[in-house]
Amino acid sequence: MAALAKRTGWGWSRALPVLGVCVVLLLPHVLASSWLFIANLALIYAVAAVGLNIILGFSGQFSLAHAAFYALGAYTTALLTIKLGAPFWVSLPAGALTATVIGALVAIPALRLGGLFLAMATFAFNQTVEWILLQWVSLTSGPDGLPVPRPRLGTFVFASDVSLYYLALVVASALVVAASRITRSRIGRTLMAVRDSPVAARSLGVDVERYRIVSFVLSAFYAGVAGGLYANVVQFLFPAMSGLLQVTLFLLIVIIGGLGSVAGAVWGAVVLTGVSEVMRSFKAVQEVVYGVLLVLFIVFMPHGIGPALRAAVARLRDAIHEWRLAPLGSRVAPVAAGNPRPDDPADGQR
């Protein structure tokens, strides 16, 4: 490998991403079907979490309504497919559009609210959406859940989970790349400026309200696409998609990945989806684990696992460095020969 790297002039830094892409592309052919389902779900959650991170991490607005937009996108996509027989390239964008428009409508009254009250209002909105999904039985079939047919593209039906994986992969990678471009663009920098000091941003001529709406709309769009993907990939919807447990899962993904990090949200989604699906049939355990993880991360690793790991690695490297620099004599264990500890039972035998 090293020889290859030398010959081609490719270091690890360039080889690793290529390797990663190969792994991601070949993944569905290696995974067992239950794990393939989890991989599909991870892609969906990655999209949703990146969207939540735009509003929570980059814009610093505490919205608890993410699951509502996710469920709205999912149900719109599903209903268009069921009632009108729309192909997925119509129903998925339509679902995303619905979530986006409702996101903009929610954003306008939410502009007047900061911090806590925004959390409260979005929390209430989230529960209202769940209530509507439960009550409007003629449309959503309420608590029974809503089965969705497999997505089709012309005459091609996505019959296998592998094909669904590639569908989700294409959409998810496009959106993740777009998000990382957006957050590094003028919009992303302005959002962060507004987050860190609305007053300073305003004094520099930033239209704070407009950017707050932009972040709301963007995050609702991501949630809507994630919901639409869910309808197509999982093919079964239920009102709890807009429930508190779902919001908490999204929050947890973003917190573990790190607020304000697109890549972190993706990693968080991959890890958390695995963890949560393993515990799927044990709701009590799921709740306790979510709760404990939330508390641990908020208290001990508020910037997510990435910076925490990086700090740990840096500390380790420093320690090793110091150890190698230290003179040879001090490397010997502190208990030197000829200075035995009195309580060492091995002494008497020597």
Place this chain on the structure above:
Amino acid sequence: MTFLLQLVVSGLINGCLYALLAVGIAMIFKATQIVNFAQGELFMLGAYVHFLGMLTALRLPFLPALALSLAAAALTAVVAERLVCRPLLGAPIVSVVIATIGVSFILKGGVRLVWGSVPLPFRPLFETRTVILGGLVVPTQGLVIICAGLGLLGLLYVFFQFTKLGKMMRATSENRTAALLMGINVTRMFSLAWALSAVLAAVGGILIGPLVQLEPEMGIILISAFAALIIGGGFGNLAGAAVGGMLLGVIENLVSGYLSTALQSVTPFVLIVVVLAIRPTGLFGRGEVYRSHLVS
């Protein structure tokens, strides 16, 4: 007219519960600037520990069971405050809220692990009788709830207004540094605020227990408590919280009586959104208290 009065009186029964929870949340907020999203779970925990732990499993008589379950709820709250919220003093509100959501999930999952998810009925405390008061039908348990709720709120008022400890707590919430300089043990006041509000929540759970089935999702009453707080004018307004709770109970019942029963459960959500959009200072809110919380 009788119908209206009947709705109002039944609304006050629920309103007392909302008031107990909302006052608890306001108390914690005043003391520590933390909004406790686990308050609903303390309410649920109180009911579970009392009915299924103390009365059913341990077969204790009523009063010791009551005392032990209130103590259990208070202890849970104090531990949560010490382990989770104390390290986050001064952290952004987002972090603190997420941490208390974490606590709420730990409590909910814990109760589910011990007692399962199936809604559980149990033998009612008093016979489920109704009394007729001036043409109004009120269940006995409802009367107990109203009397106990109003009594507790009155006691709380006396505590904060006239006792030394209550004054120390008020001083702490007014100005933490000055209170510290006056020799008040500020962290003990934090613990006390959490313990007291856990007791209020647990009393609520124990009072409503005989009228409903116990289930781990009971804590969703939290949203109603939030609605009560927002109607009453903010998170630091104890009297407003109590009045807001009563009002919410009555409004909910009027909606269910005159419009539709299904709408009852969505009333608090709608009220939160409407009040925040139209009059974010609440019905009795004072602008200046509020403005400082409006900007994140």
